[in-house]
Amino acid sequence: MQALLHKLPPSVTALLLQVAAAALTLLGGRALEFQFTPLSFALACGLLAASFSHLAGLARWWLFIQLCFAPALVLMLAFDIPPGIFLTAFLIMLAVYWSTFRTQVPLYLSSNKVWNALENLLPSHSGGGVGGEGFRFIDLGSGLGGVLTHLARIRSDGHYTGVESAPLPLLWSWLRCKPYRNCKVHWGSIWDEKLAACNLAQYDVVFAYLSPVPMERLWHKARAEMRPGSVFISSTFTVPEQTPCQTLEIDDLHHSTLLVWRM
Numbered sequence: 001m002q003a004l005l006h007k008l009p010p011s012v013t014a015l016l017l018q019v020a021a022a023a024l025t026l027l028g029g030r031a032l033e034f035q036f037t038p039l040s041f042a043l044a045c046g047l048l049a050a051s052f053s054h055l056a057g058l059a060r061w062w063l064f065i066q067l068c069f070a071p072a073l074v075l076m077l078a079f080d081i082p083p084g085i086f087l088t089a090f091l092i093m094l095a096v097y098w099s100t101f102r103t104q105v106p107l108y109l110s111s112n113k114v115w116n117a118l119e120n121l122l123p124s125h126s127g128g129g130v131g132g133e134g135f136r137f138i139d140l141g142s143g144l145g146g147v148l149t150h151l152a153r154i155r156s157d158g159h160y161t162g163v164e165s166a167p168l169p170l171l172w173s174w175l176r177c178k179p180y181r182n183c184k185v186h187w188g189s190i191w192d193e194k195l196a197a198c199n200l201a202q203y204d205v206v207f208a209y210l211s212p213v214p215m216e217r218l219w220h221k222a223r224a225e226m227r228p229g230s231v232f233i234s235s236t237f238t239v240p241e242q243t244p245c246q247t248l249e250i251d252d253l254h255h256s257t258l259l260v261w262r263m
């Protein structure tokens with residue numbers, strides 16, 4: 001059963017476990033002839049769903065969500081909030097997080113200290129890139145464009161590309177990049193082979209701050225496409241069984257680490 005659940009995205013597993021918890025609470029209540037209030041029903045569902053999630057091996061933060069989901073639903077309904085507010089909140093979250101339920105890479109941002117450390121990992125002189133036209137840098141999953149615009153300002157001899165799948169961060173970063181002639185963001189998935197920007201052969205530096213989930217796949221892509229001598233940098237998330245050439249500990253709030261591989 002656990003093996004079957006592991007094949008599903010965690011969000012689908014969580015939903016199935018919520019349904020199972022609600023069904024079991026309902027059946028248990030009937031069998032014991034116990035009259036639940038809406039809140040006690042929700043609390044029982046939450047406790048069961050969190051226990052099932054623990055047994056199913058979901059990450060710890062999911063247990064908290066599973067525990068609070070049904071009680072929060074009941075409390076929210078009690079406040080009689082207009083449904084339009086929920087719809088608006090849902091649409092904003094959708095535009096920000098988009099396919100996170102599938103990619104398992106949410107939006108969180110690199111710190112200014114990471115931006116500064118990246119400056120030292122760029123090719124050191126002008127003309128260092130393909131054809132002597134300045135180096136090329138890509139941020140895979142470029143979020144709000146902070147990495148790109150910082151580097152475009154500090155090192156104007158480079159060309160900066162971002163690929164971002166979520167619409168609202170994409171719009172934000174597009175506006176942010178507009179003043180820079182050497183900075184461009186594309187809407188799409190980093191795995192889309194039809195998106196020319198995603199071919200890593202054209203870059204001198206490839207940067208990614210994603211999550212543990214796509215790292216193995218990304219490593220295979222990098223190995224297949226990147227040119228010898230180019231640099232692959234992952235912030236915080238390592239590649240299973242691949243020792244980086246260089247590791248930089250960053251003294252920021254997230255205790256970020258920059259892992260550097262020279263291809």
Ligand SMILES: C[S@@+](CC[C@H](N)C(=O)[O-])C[C@H]1O[C@@H](n2cnc3c(N)ncnc32)[C@H](O)[C@@H]1O
Pocket residue numbers: 097103105106107108109110139140141142143144145146147163164165166169188189190191208209210
């Ligand atoms: C952790 S954030 C990093 C943002 C930015 N690179 C930074 O360092 O501040 C990861 C971003 O990758 C985006 N993302 C996740 N999977 C993606 C995919 N397959 N294709 C394109 N973007 C993706 C997410 O929407 C999110 O904005």
